[in-house]
Structure formats: structure tokens, C-alpha cells
Amino acid sequence: MDQRTPPRRTRAAPKPRRSFLSRFLGGLFLWGFAAALLALLLLLVAVWMAASSLPGYRELMKSPQGQSVVIRASDGTELVTVGPSFGRWLSYREIPPHMIAAMIAVEDRRFHWHPGVDPIGIARSFVVNQRAGRTVQGASTITQQLARNLFLTNARTYDRKLKEAVLAMALERTFTKEAILELYLNRVYFGGGAYGIDAASRKFFGHSAESLSLAEAAIIAGLVKAPSRYAPTADPEQARARGAVVLATMQDAGKLSPAAAAAADLASVRFAVDRTQGDVRYFTDWVLAQLETLTDEAVQPLEVTTTLVPAHQAAAEAAVRTRLPPGAQGAIVAMTTKGEVTAMVGGRDYASSTYNRATVARRQPGSAFKLFVYLAALEDGMKPDDTLVDEPVSFGNWSPKNSDGRFRGTVTLREAFALSINTVAAQLAMRVGTDAVAGMARRLGITTPIDRRPAMALGASEVTLMELTSAYAVVANEGADVRPFGIRKITTADGDLLYLREEEGSRVLLAPHVAAYASQLLAAAVETGTGRAAQIGRPLAGKTGTTSSNKDGWFIGFTPELVAGVWIGRDDAKAVPGLAGGRAPAQVFAAFMSSALSGVPVSQLNTDVAEGVFGLEPDAEVYGLAEEPAPAPPPGGSTAPAPPPPLSEGWLDEAISGAPGEPPPST
The missing domain is CATH 3.40.710.10 (DD-peptidase/beta-lactamase superfamily)
Structure with a gap:
């Protein structure tokens, strides 16, 4: 019988203890992953709830949000009323393909694959805006714009943007891409009171959108970014210039060949003119272009009181x-x-x-x-x-x-x-x-x-x-x-x-x-x-x-x-x-x-140069004229005021910005 001693069991070496930083980062990752998962779950629930409560397609077709604007002179006289106009509803098949291509190229290049929001567009706009130090580029998709036009206001808040994103994904879950484009092109605002491409085409070109040329489609697609600024009623040349940008964007996006872009003659486009208004429209068009910078209200009818004096205008x-x-x-x-x-x-x-x-x-x-x-x-x-x-x-x-x-x-x-x-x-x-x-x-x-x-x-x-x-x-x-x-x-x-x-x-x-x-x-x-x-x-x-x-x-x-x-x-x-x-x-x-000026009392021009303006009056310090003492009067006791000294850049800087010593901006 073998009396050999059995081998001794060796205990496994203890695992090295993880560092605090490693444990902290691991926990942070797990908690972050859990939070992201929870946020995604909440988002999916919100999208599902929004989608289940969306009106039907026919109901959305019946609910345009137009806004009327009454422009008044300084005395309250009505100058012009700009009301919403809606053309004929065009089905997706009736819309010219180059109109659809132009809108996708300029507003939402990745429209056909994103779920309503565009992560790439959001990341790009974030980087661009961070570099610029201000908001210079947006990331709203066509579906987000449609959600805003149908259900929300133009208020620039994070709450509105979140609702917009949820509604956009709900729309994408409920309707096809073609249906969304059809809704968008028949409801988006193009300036001059025109909602939808048919209303815009009739207002600006005098014919239905079914017969839009490529050049005309480019001009209309370019209006969405800033309808008041680019509308032909405000500035025809600016509208053509914006149309050229759209054609170049279509070509860059692969939606248009160089030959077709070159053949689109923007200079030959002729704009229709509303002959029911007088020459005061030069002023009212100028005023209307400023509205979107002064108020975010896009639904309620507006009353705008201006500075125009009817007698002066006449x-x-x-x-x-x-x-x-x-x-x-x-x-x-x-x-x-x-x-x-x-x-x-x-x-x-x-x-x-x-x-x-x-x-x-x-x-x-x-x-x-x-x-x-x-x-x-x-x-x-x-x-x-x-x-x-x-x-x-x-x-x-x-x-x-x-x-x-x-x-x-x-x-x-x-x-x-x-x-x-x-x-x-x-x-x-x-x-x-x-x-x-x-x-x-x-x-x-x-x-x-x-x-x-x-x-x-x-x-x-x-x-x-x-x-x-x-x-x-x-x-x-x-x-x-x-x-x-x-x-x-x-x-x-x-x-x-x-x-x-x-x-x-x-x-x-x-x-x-x-x-x-x-x-x-x-x-x-x-x-x-x-x-x-x-x-x-x-x-x-x-x-x-x-x-x-x-x-x-x-x-x-x-x-x-x-x-x-x-x-x-x-x-x-x-x-x-x-x-x-x-x-x-x-x-x-x-x-x-x-x-x-008929009937206005006559008054004199301000051509007098008062003696005190060169002296050490209190106002003189405001204009920087008191920096050098006035020369002593010459023998003989003459008290005639000394000529003004040349004005310094310091005076100019202080008068304009209150910051003496800073050089004026270069021109």
C-alpha cells in the first residue's frame, strides 16, 4: 500500500483590486447606458403616443394654418391686407419631379433614410454653430418643419424643439415618405401670403405649379429658408440669386446634371404682379420683410402700425x-x-x-x-x-x-x-x-x-x-x-x-x-x-x-x-x-x-456754431473737446473763440461705443 503523502493544494492568487478611477468609469458607463436606454424607451413611448393621437391624413389636408396681416399707416389708415392664399391641392404624382428634387436638395438631403430627425445634420449644425459662436445653421428636417407648421409655433425654445422631434418621428411612423412630401409641399409657407407650391406658383408666376419650370422650381424651393427676404414680391433679384444657390445645391447633391443646371435660365423667369395695389406696395413689401424678425407669432392675425404718412406718400x-x-x-x-x-x-x-x-x-x-x-x-x-x-x-x-x-x-x-x-x-x-x-x-x-x-x-x-x-x-x-x-x-x-x-x-x-x-x-x-x-x-x-x-x-x-x-x-x-x-x-x-411740408410752419436750419461748443462747458467733455486747454487770449484782450481742435479717434470711440482707446472696426 502506497503511503505517499498526497500533494498539497495551492490556493489561487487573489485578483488585483481595480483602481478607483477604473471602478468610477465603469459605473459611469453602466449608469450612462442605463440612462440612455431609459431615455430611448421614453422617447419610443412618446412617439407611439403621439402617433396614436395624430389626425388622419384627410384631416391634415383640411387644416392649414394661414395668417392674415393688416398693414396700417401712422394715422391708422389701412394700406394693404395680406391674407393667406391656398392653391389647388396637388397629389404627389402631380408635383413636378424637379420641384421635389429641389426641395429635398436644399432642405433635407437625407430625407429618404432618416426617421424624422437627422443625427448627422444635428451633429454638423452643432459643430458649425460652436465654431461660429452663434446659431448660423439649423438641422430641422422636412418632417420636422411639417410638424412645426401643422401643430406648433415658431417659438425658439428647447421644449418646442423636443415636441417637434417627437411629432416628426410620429409622422414618419404613421405616413409614407411620399405622403409627408405631399403634405409639406401643399402646406409650407412661401412668402407673400402663399401657402403651398400651387399658391406660390400662381402668385409669383401666374400659373399652376403643375407646369413649373426647373428655374421656377428652384426659386420656389429657395423661399422656404426666409420667405420674407427672398420672396419675389420683396426683391426679385434676391429671389433669382437664391434660386441659383438652389440649382448649385441640386447639382452638388446629384439631383441635377451640370448641363441641366446650366440650361435653367433664371434671368428669363418673369414674375407676375398684383395690379390691385398701388405704389405703396414698395413700402409695405419692405415692412413685411421685417415681421419675422420682430415677432414669432405665426398663427394669430396681425395688425401692423407703420410710420408711413399718407400725405407724404401721395x-x-x-x-x-x-x-x-x-x-x-x-x-x-x-x-x-x-x-x-x-x-x-x-x-x-x-x-x-x-x-x-x-x-x-x-x-x-x-x-x-x-x-x-x-x-x-x-x-x-x-x-x-x-x-x-x-x-x-x-x-x-x-x-x-x-x-x-x-x-x-x-x-x-x-x-x-x-x-x-x-x-x-x-x-x-x-x-x-x-x-x-x-x-x-x-x-x-x-x-x-x-x-x-x-x-x-x-x-x-x-x-x-x-x-x-x-x-x-x-x-x-x-x-x-x-x-x-x-x-x-x-x-x-x-x-x-x-x-x-x-x-x-x-x-x-x-x-x-x-x-x-x-x-x-x-x-x-x-x-x-x-x-x-x-x-x-x-x-x-x-x-x-x-x-x-x-x-x-x-x-x-x-x-x-x-x-x-x-x-x-x-x-x-x-x-x-x-x-x-x-x-x-x-x-x-x-x-x-x-x-x-404744405402747412408746416417754417423753421431754421441748424447752421450756427455756438461759441460755447469749443469752451469748457459740461457738454464739451462728452465730445472729447476738453482734453486740451484753450489757448490764452492774445495781448489786447480779444475774447474771440479759438478754432476747434481736430477731433481724435479717442473722441470717436468714446462717442460711439463708450470704450476709449479701442480702434474703430476696419472697413
């Missing part, structure tokens, strides 16, 4: 109708020094062309731009009675010439401005620097690109009539800024207040003495210079502008009560025989102002 329409040269277009915009737009005409006849030349068209202002040159010189320390020599000058390869071919020798700034002498304006621009002139234009509200070459002194850069008129209004407002606006108040039809424009504190853009000196120059241009045809028998300031070959004519002017700008020219930029700022534009201005 005067503007009559002046354009009776005094434009043959074959020319014309535009007028008038405003108070508070920025209230009281009249607007954007063309000879709204029924013939809805293009608003008062707010959209960019044209060279000619000598009307010289205001910024002289303002920069006045701010640099010059005065109206200082002199320069009107003589041949050259700046590089550029040698400015006067319009009459004459040189007058020594002239004051007042005389040079009144007679619109080009050589003096060019010398002043070179003296203060073209950057200073461009900065002055930017400061007074010109947002269009500004050429910095020497010829900019004579108005080589393009501007809009609205911006140039509001810049002149700053001088009329004694140097305080003027921001044009057309809406005073928005209420529901039941009287609930949605928006009320509040009085805003004005920023000081020009020192009072600079504004007063500029008013002296502008008054001289009307009294003895190129603007004599604008005289209306009361104190008036203004400036003419004429571009080369008589392509554009301008007159911008003001009384203490009203500022108005006039532009005349052709849309194709061809010459208008005999056109000059001192002729037809000045005459249109005079006709308008004479009528608009």
Missing part, C-alpha cells in the same frame, strides 16, 4: 409719376430725423416692376458722396471759409476734371462744395486720407463696399438710396445717428401687444460744430450752387450727384422737419439724356417737399 407718388424723364426709373425715400420712414417709392410703377430701387438697388452716388469727404475735412479741423486752389491736379494716374472744364483758382470750402468742384474734393480726400473718408461713410451708415482709391472722393463706390439718405439725416439731426425704421407697433387682431418700438438713445456720430458746418455747406449748395432747382421757399440743405455719362442723378436734402432722397436712372445703367442731379432729381425733390 406727394412722393405724384412727384415720380409726373416728373421722371422718359425711359427712366426713379425712387424716393423720406424720413424724419428720428428715422421714421414716412414715404417710399421704389420705381415708376409697382404694377410694372416690384424691384425696390429705394432699398435694394446699388448705384454710384457721384458728387452726393462728397458729403463724407467734407465731413472728414471738417472733423480734421478745417472750416467752411478755409481756402484751397481749384487747379489741375494729379494723383498717380488719375487727374480729376471739373464737369464744366473750368478752374476757378482760390476758393473757399463753401464755394467748392456749393459748385461741386471735383479737384477740391479730390485734394481734401488726399489731405485727410481715403481711409478717413471711408470711415466717415461707414460711421454714418453706409454698409456697401467702399473703394479706397483716389476716385472714391467723387462717388465711385455704390450705395443704396436708403443708406445715403439716412447718412444725410445724421447731419440734419445735429450729429446724432439715425436708424431708419417702418414699424411702430404689432398687435394681434384682439389687441394683444406683440411689439412696440421703444425710443432709443442716440449715439453721437458727429460733434455739433461739425454737423453745423456741414449744414452750412449743404445750404450753400441749394442757395447758390448746383442744387438751386430744389429750392422750395424755406430753409433747405442738400446736395446733387451725377455719375459719368449721365447714368445716375441724385438729390439728397433736408429741412429741420424732413429728410428726403431722390435717385433717377435706368435699370440697365444706360445714359439718360440730359440727366443731372441739379435737374430732374432736384425738381422731383422740390415737388415732393413742397407738397409734403
Whole structure:
């Protein structure tokens, strides 16, 4: 018998203890997974409950959410009512395929595979918005937009977005993709009161959506992003430009061949015009484009009270109708020094062309731009009675010439401005620097690109009539800024207040003495210079502008009560025989102002430069004029005020932003 000792059992080595970090991360993962699973379960329950309570398809077809808007003048007079319009319901098979392709390409490229929300689109928009530091890109799918249009409001809240996502997935669970597209294309808002592609096609093109061309479909698809901004009734050229973006997007998405995209002629698209309204539609279209930025209400009927004065509007329409040269277009915009737009005409006849030349068209202002040159010189320390020599000058390869071919020798700034002498304006621009002139234009509200070459002194850069008129209004407002606006108040039809424009504190853009000196120059241009045809028998300031070959004519002017700008020219930029700022534009201005100011008491322009403005009065510190002590009076006891010192950038920074020492933004 074997007496050997059995082998001893060895105990297993203990497992190493996991670190706290490892245990924490593991627990965090498990809890996170459990939370995600619970959230998914809750989402599925919410989607199931929403889907089970959705109305039937026929019920959704019967429940459009349209909104009527009544636009009123400042005195309560109704100007226009924009009501919802719904065309014929088109089945999916009746909708042109290129209309469907355009909408999918521009609004929801992954429409055919996502479940109602697009995770890739959400992630992309999150990254883009984080990089931009603000919301610049959305991620709503077509189904989400449909859910919002059918059941929700446009309120920008997380609660609304969550409901929108749940309803979108419920719609996808209940209806086919084709049914969702059919609902969407027959219910989405396209601007101008048109809901659905058939209503939009009839309103903008005058025919049913069944016969939409590719170019027309691209324009309609481009409207969804911002109906008020891109609608042809607001800006036909902007609508065409947006259509071009849609065609390029279709091509990029593989929905359109390069040859088909090239064949889609957007320029040949002709827009239908509502001939039941007058020229006030230029103003009401401009106002309607601003609604979506002032209120989120998209269901209740709205009442919009504007700044338009019916007597001013009637005067503007009559002046354009009776005094434009043959074959020319014309535009007028008038405003108070508070920025209230009281009249607007954007063309000879709204029924013939809805293009608003008062707010959209960019044209060279000619000598009307010289205001910024002289303002920069006045701010640099010059005065109206200082002199320069009107003589041949050259700046590089550029040698400015006067319009009459004459040189007058020594002239004051007042005389040079009144007679619109080009050589003096060019010398002043070179003296203060073209950057200073461009900065002055930017400061007074010109947002269009500004050429910095020497010829900019004579108005080589393009501007809009609205911006140039509001810049002149700053001088009329004694140097305080003027921001044009057309809406005073928005209420529901039941009287609930949605928006009320509040009085805003004005920023000081020009020192009072600079504004007063500029008013002296502008008054001289009307009294003895190129603007004599604008005289209306009361104190008036203004400036003419004429571009080369008589392509554009301008007159911008003001009384203490009203500022108005006039532009005349052709849309194709061809010459208008005999056109000059001192002729037809000045005459249109005079006709308008004479009528608009009929019965208004005469008041004087602010052209006086008070002695105290240069002294150590309390207000002087506000404008930065007290930084240097006034020089001691010379022997003999003369107490005449010292000339104003040149204004520093520090003054400008402090006056505009309250942040001395920061450089102004580059232009």
C-alpha cells in the first residue's frame, strides 16, 4: 500500500483590486447606458403616443394654418391686407419631379433614410454653430418643419424643439415618405401670403405649379429658408440669386446634371404682379420683410402700425409719376430725423416692376458722396471759409476734371462744395486720407463696399438710396445717428401687444460744430450752387450727384422737419439724356417737399456754431473737446473763440461705443 503523502493544494492568487478611477468609469458607463436606454424607451413611448393621437391624413389636408396681416399707416389708415392664399391641392404624382428634387436638395438631403430627425445634420449644425459662436445653421428636417407648421409655433425654445422631434418621428411612423412630401409641399409657407407650391406658383408666376419650370422650381424651393427676404414680391433679384444657390445645391447633391443646371435660365423667369395695389406696395413689401424678425407669432392675425404718412406718400407718388424723364426709373425715400420712414417709392410703377430701387438697388452716388469727404475735412479741423486752389491736379494716374472744364483758382470750402468742384474734393480726400473718408461713410451708415482709391472722393463706390439718405439725416439731426425704421407697433387682431418700438438713445456720430458746418455747406449748395432747382421757399440743405455719362442723378436734402432722397436712372445703367442731379432729381425733390411740408410752419436750419461748443462747458467733455486747454487770449484782450481742435479717434470711440482707446472696426 502506497503511503505517499498526497500533494498539497495551492490556493489561487487573489485578483488585483481595480483602481478607483477604473471602478468610477465603469459605473459611469453602466449608469450612462442605463440612462440612455431609459431615455430611448421614453422617447419610443412618446412617439407611439403621439402617433396614436395624430389626425388622419384627410384631416391634415383640411387644416392649414394661414395668417392674415393688416398693414396700417401712422394715422391708422389701412394700406394693404395680406391674407393667406391656398392653391389647388396637388397629389404627389402631380408635383413636378424637379420641384421635389429641389426641395429635398436644399432642405433635407437625407430625407429618404432618416426617421424624422437627422443625427448627422444635428451633429454638423452643432459643430458649425460652436465654431461660429452663434446659431448660423439649423438641422430641422422636412418632417420636422411639417410638424412645426401643422401643430406648433415658431417659438425658439428647447421644449418646442423636443415636441417637434417627437411629432416628426410620429409622422414618419404613421405616413409614407411620399405622403409627408405631399403634405409639406401643399402646406409650407412661401412668402407673400402663399401657402403651398400651387399658391406660390400662381402668385409669383401666374400659373399652376403643375407646369413649373426647373428655374421656377428652384426659386420656389429657395423661399422656404426666409420667405420674407427672398420672396419675389420683396426683391426679385434676391429671389433669382437664391434660386441659383438652389440649382448649385441640386447639382452638388446629384439631383441635377451640370448641363441641366446650366440650361435653367433664371434671368428669363418673369414674375407676375398684383395690379390691385398701388405704389405703396414698395413700402409695405419692405415692412413685411421685417415681421419675422420682430415677432414669432405665426398663427394669430396681425395688425401692423407703420410710420408711413399718407400725405407724404401721395406727394412722393405724384412727384415720380409726373416728373421722371422718359425711359427712366426713379425712387424716393423720406424720413424724419428720428428715422421714421414716412414715404417710399421704389420705381415708376409697382404694377410694372416690384424691384425696390429705394432699398435694394446699388448705384454710384457721384458728387452726393462728397458729403463724407467734407465731413472728414471738417472733423480734421478745417472750416467752411478755409481756402484751397481749384487747379489741375494729379494723383498717380488719375487727374480729376471739373464737369464744366473750368478752374476757378482760390476758393473757399463753401464755394467748392456749393459748385461741386471735383479737384477740391479730390485734394481734401488726399489731405485727410481715403481711409478717413471711408470711415466717415461707414460711421454714418453706409454698409456697401467702399473703394479706397483716389476716385472714391467723387462717388465711385455704390450705395443704396436708403443708406445715403439716412447718412444725410445724421447731419440734419445735429450729429446724432439715425436708424431708419417702418414699424411702430404689432398687435394681434384682439389687441394683444406683440411689439412696440421703444425710443432709443442716440449715439453721437458727429460733434455739433461739425454737423453745423456741414449744414452750412449743404445750404450753400441749394442757395447758390448746383442744387438751386430744389429750392422750395424755406430753409433747405442738400446736395446733387451725377455719375459719368449721365447714368445716375441724385438729390439728397433736408429741412429741420424732413429728410428726403431722390435717385433717377435706368435699370440697365444706360445714359439718360440730359440727366443731372441739379435737374430732374432736384425738381422731383422740390415737388415732393413742397407738397409734403404744405402747412408746416417754417423753421431754421441748424447752421450756427455756438461759441460755447469749443469752451469748457459740461457738454464739451462728452465730445472729447476738453482734453486740451484753450489757448490764452492774445495781448489786447480779444475774447474771440479759438478754432476747434481736430477731433481724435479717442473722441470717436468714446462717442460711439463708450470704450476709449479701442480702434474703430476696419472697413
